[in-house]
Amino acid sequence: MGRKLLIHNDHIPNIHTLAVYRANGGYASVEKALKTMQPDQVTDEVKKSGLRGRGGAGFPTGMKWSFLAKPEGVPRYLVCNADESEPGTFKDRYLMEKIPHALIEGMITSSFALGAKTSYIYIRGEYFYVARIVEAAIAEAYAAGWLGKNILGTDFSHDCYVQVGGGAYICGEETALLESLEGKRGNPRIKPPFPAVAGLWGCPTVVNNVETIAAVVPIVNMGGEEYAKIGVGKSTGTKLISASGHINKPGVYEIELGITVEDFIYSDEYCGGIRNGKKLKAIVAGGSSVPILPAALAITTAKGEPRLMTYESLSDGGFLTGTMLGSGGFIAMDEDTSIVKNLFTFSRFYHHESCGQCSPCREGTGWMEKILQKFLNGTANESDVDLLWDIQSKIEGKTICPLGEAAAWPVAAAIRHFKHEFIEIAQKKKFVDISHYDRLNKLVKA
Amino acid sequence: MKVTIDGIEIDVPKGTTILQAARMIGPDVAPPTMCYHSKLKTSGGYCRTCIVKVTQGSAANPTPMPKPVASCRTEVMEGMVVENTINADVLEARKGVVEFLLMNHPLDCPVCDQAGECDLQNLGYSHGAATTRYEFPRREFERIDIGKYVQLHMTRCIMCFRCVKVAEQLTDNRVHGVMHRGDAAEISTYIENVIENEMSGNVIDVCPVGALTDKTFRFKSRVWFTKPVDANCDCKKCAGKVRLWMKGDEVLRVTARKDQWGEAVDFICNECRFEKKKTSDWKIEGPSHIARTSVISQNHYEHLNELKLQVMKQQKALGFMDINKRP
Ligand SMILES: Cc1cc2nc3c(=O)[nH]c(=O)nc-3n(C[C@H](O)[C@H](O)[C@H](O)COP(=O)(O)O)c2cc1C
Ligand code: SF4
Ligand code: SF4
Ligand code: SF4
Ligand code: FES
Numbered sequence: 001m002g003r004k005l006l007i008h009n010d011h012i013p014n015i016h017t018l019a020v021y022r023a024n025g026g027y028a029s030v031e032k033a034l035k036t037m038q039p040d041q042v043t044d045e046v047k048k049s050g051l052r053g054r055g056g057a058g059f060p061t062g063m064k065w066s067f068l069a070k071p072e073g074v075p076r077y078l079v080c081n082a083d084e085s086e087p088g089t090f091k092d093r094y095l096m097e098k099i100p101h102a103l104i105e106g107m108i109t110s111s112f113a114l115g116a117k118t119s120y121i122y123i124r125g126e127y128f129y130v131a132r133i134v135e136a137a138i139a140e141a142y143a144a145g146w147l148g149k150n151i152l153g154t155d156f157s158h159d160c161y162v163q164v165g166g167g168a169y170i171c172g173e174e175t176a177l178l179e180s181l182e183g184k185r186g187n188p189r190i191k192p193p194f195p196a197v198a199g200l201w202g203c204p205t206v207v208n209n210v211e212t213i214a215a216v217v218p219i220v221n222m223g224g225e226e227y228a229k230i231g232v233g234k235s236t237g238t239k240l241i242s243a244s245g246h247i248n249k250p251g252v253y254e255i256e257l258g259i260t261v262e263d264f265i266y267s268d269e270y271c272g273g274i275r276n277g278k279k280l281k282a283i284v285a286g287g288s289s290v291p292i293l294p295a296a297l298a299i300t301t302a303k304g305e306p307r308l309m310t311y312e313s314l315s316d317g318g319f320l321t322g323t324m325l326g327s328g329g330f331i332a333m334d335e336d337t338s339i340v341k342n343l344f345t346f347s348r349f350y351h352h353e354s355c356g357q358c359s360p361c362r363e364g365t366g367w368m369e370k371i372l373q374k375f376l377n378g379t380a381n382e383s384d385v386d387l388l389w390d391i392q393s394k395i396e397g398k399t400i401c402p403l404g405e406a407a408a409w410p411v412a413a414a415i416r417h418f419k420h421e422f423i424e425i426a427q428k429k430k431f432v433d434i435s436h437y438d439r440l441n442k443l444v445k446a
Numbered sequence: 447m448k449v450t451i452d453g454i455e456i457d458v459p460k461g462t463t464i465l466q467a468a469r470m471i472g473p474d475v476a477p478p479t480m481c482y483h484s485k486l487k488t489s490g491g492y493c494r495t496c497i498v499k500v501t502q503g504s505a506a507n508p509t510p511m512p513k514p515v516a517s518c519r520t521e522v523m524e525g526m527v528v529e530n531t532i533n534a535d536v537l538e539a540r541k542g543v544v545e546f547l548l549m550n551h552p553l554d555c556p557v558c559d560q561a562g563e564c565d566l567q568n569l570g571y572s573h574g575a576a577t578t579r580y581e582f583p584r585r586e587f588e589r590i591d592i593g594k595y596v597q598l599h600m601t602r603c604i605m606c607f608r609c610v611k612v613a614e615q616l617t618d619n620r621v622h623g624v625m626h627r628g629d630a631a632e633i634s635t636y637i638e639n640v641i642e643n644e645m646s647g648n649v650i651d652v653c654p655v656g657a658l659t660d661k662t663f664r665f666k667s668r669v670w671f672t673k674p675v676d677a678n679c680d681c682k683k684c685a686g687k688v689r690l691w692m693k694g695d696e697v698l699r700v701t702a703r704k705d706q707w708g709e710a711v712d713f714i715c716n717e718c719r720f721e722k723k724k725t726s727d728w729k730i731e732g733p734s735h736i737a738r739t740s741v742i743s744q745n746h747y748e749h750l751n752e753l754k755l756q757v758m759k760q761q762k763a764l765g766f767m768d769i770n771k772r773p
């Protein structure tokens with residue numbers, strides 16, 4: 001059994017309440033940090049831990065914290081990104097729903113390190129019931145003195161607020177999130193300046209994912225060096241993986257970074273293999289935006305090494321033969337899956353979620369969806385495959401925010417590894433079964 | 447700060463953007479722009495027409511920037527090296543941007559009020575491909591009147607956000623902004639509210655296309671049949687420095703003066719723009735200088751009927767709407 005640091009207590013009844021959480025060692029990191037450490041020492045432990053952002057980009061958290069500008073007399077903010085909208089990702093919801101105090105404890109300890117007197121948890125609109133759970137936990141924390149003035153009798157005071165979003169994927173992009181938090185339209189900002197210098201209301205701000213902030217708790221408790229012993233290379237610690245698709249046991253798993261992909265898919269501890277005895281066809285390892293990998297490359301890298309669940313191993317081979325760990329949204333597809341249909345679903349999502357600020361993403365995402373629709377209708381030509389390839393290449397890297405890439409990469413990877421499926425459909429040798437959409441449409445109309 | 451653009455070195459003050467530096471060198475190396483406007487704060491960065499490749503970030507950190515950058519929103523660094531017209535990738539990427547901008551655009555210039563002074567038309571001529579690869583129906587919207595003087599036709603809008611910046615920065619009580627998102631986004635006033643503000647007419651001048659037009663001028667004349675002259679008056683609300691578009695002795699239209707890059711020099715008030723349509727209202731300074739890059743001065747429209755035929759043929763081939771259907 002791998003070690004668990006984040007959701008090890010998820011089976012304990014009423015662990016969502018402060019009393020039970022506290023009885024199981026909760027809020028120890030706040031006591032340790034506030035009573036025995038200086039803020040910079042907390043940041044140092046996070047640096048030593050090698051923790052990397054769990055929201056998708058994998059940026060080293062300690063380094064991000066040390067970039068935070070600290071001008072005199074200007075407030076600083078910690079903002080928790082709980083917008084979790086990437087298709088295939090649902091780990092933050094699990095953590096907040098089951099153990100909300102783990103996030104609140106992380107918020108307090110991290111805010112102490114950053115010198116932030118105020119923090120915000122920005123929760124996606126569809127998670128309204130999760131927001132209620134987190135709000136209830138915050139109220140408990142205030143009542144017990146973990147939040148508010150002079151926490152534990154020290155001169156550190158802290159307020160934490162929940163803000164519910166409108167339910168837009170783009171509001172997970174950190175600067176769009178800040179705009180939305182300020183009450184404006186959730187449009188990504190043009191960078192620089194970065195939030196570390198001018199974030200919320202123009203003040204220095206750190207934006208971190210739910211899981212990143214929750215991981216600060218065990219790091220402070222056990223020490224950064226101990227934490228860094230878990231994992232492989234620059235992928236330290238544990239990671240929550242949202243496992244879905246054609247597997248026997250979908251769900252949220254906490255893994256030690258460094259287990260093999262094969263182990264993750266087939267072992268009984270995790271996904272328990274492909275359902276109905278089917279063969280694995282492909283995986284999307286880190287949420288819908290990362291490149292899809294065919295089964296062979298998912299299990300073994302191009303170099304012939306076993307593929308590991310780490311930032312480095314998953315990206316081994318670049319985009320030609322590799323992918324990304326991303327947010328840990330792991331989707332397994334069996335041999336019956338139509339890659340083209342799956343891509344259509346993803347492309348429709350990005351088209352729907354584009355904010356519309358920059359021309360390549362605003363126009364290109366819709367165009368790609370329309371062309372993919374032709375494959376579903378059976379009206380596509382072979383030249384449409386080249387056109388799709390060209391459009392994605394004209395979006396990638398030319399946009400304001402990474403949603404452009406998130407829309408382009410899945411298209412590129414599907415064509416790179418499964419071009420024959422597109423060609424077969426274009427040549428009318430195969431058709432996509434779209435009865436599923438008909439059923440869905442009927443449901444929507446009903 | 448020393449910066450090199452397409453092999454030409456120039457010394458510019460700190461805080462200068464790549465675009466401004468390129469414009470200082472001259473129009474041959476200056477990237478085309480659609481959404482940047484020198485008189486509007488935080489404009490630019492949206493359309494991506496002006497993207498360039500930074501092959502050396504700075505003298506201190508010579509690594510190239512991984513992605514092309516929007517030159518209008520990127521400040522130069524000491525020793526930066528930039529490639530615009532000499533970089534094949536930049537030109538290819540720009541072609542892509544132009545295709546995206548034209549993709550959902552009606553391109554019915556012969557019946558569009560903006561024709562002849564349209565940045566998109568100019569961009570299409572200089573950087574566009576001859577045909578489109580987009581085969582699907584294009585976005586269409588109803589025209590809406592936003593107040594007495596201004597008409598909005600979203601069908602032609604390219605989402606440059608300049609009018610939104612005008613509304614934000616020149617008028618109070620903003621009722622004009624963006625609704626919806628992605629390719630469903632539209633410029634609008636909240637529930638067809640009217641804009642009633644002394645400076646609201648400036649949205650017409652900053653609109654690079656025919657999406658926001660002057661109702662007092664619409665379809666009175668093609669711009670290339672009018673003669674631009676610079677004129678001024680004593681105005682309490684604005685600087686009163688305008689451009690009159692005349693036909694004989696008649697003032698058909700009043701606009702702000704535009705610089706070499708097509709950007710308004712001084713914003714003007716609605717009274718100057720819409721109410722002062724007599725020559726006696728103005729002190730005439732003399733004929734205006736019009737940029738040579740403009741379609742107006744390139745005589746593309748000298749033979750309107752011939753052109754209409756050509757365009758019709760092309761549109762038919764591409765399955766566009768009928769241009770004889772009067773908008
Ligand atoms: C379109 C888009 C959506 C995103 N959605 C999320 C999200 O839902 N949750 C999240 O934590 N990060 C999301 N991110 C990444 C954030 O911008 C940011 O990198 C992250 O919150 C940083 O936290 P971390 O360093 O702890 O990973 C998204 C990025 C983009 C471009
Ligand atoms: S890339 Fe897409 S989502 Fe991001 S700013 Fe541009 S239009 Fe908006
Ligand atoms: S706005 Fe009018 S003139 Fe400009 S390209 Fe479009 S149709 Fe042509
Ligand atoms: S209406 Fe004109 S100025 Fe406004 S965003 Fe559209 S193109 Fe730009
Ligand atoms: S002019 Fe620079 S992005 Fe539009």
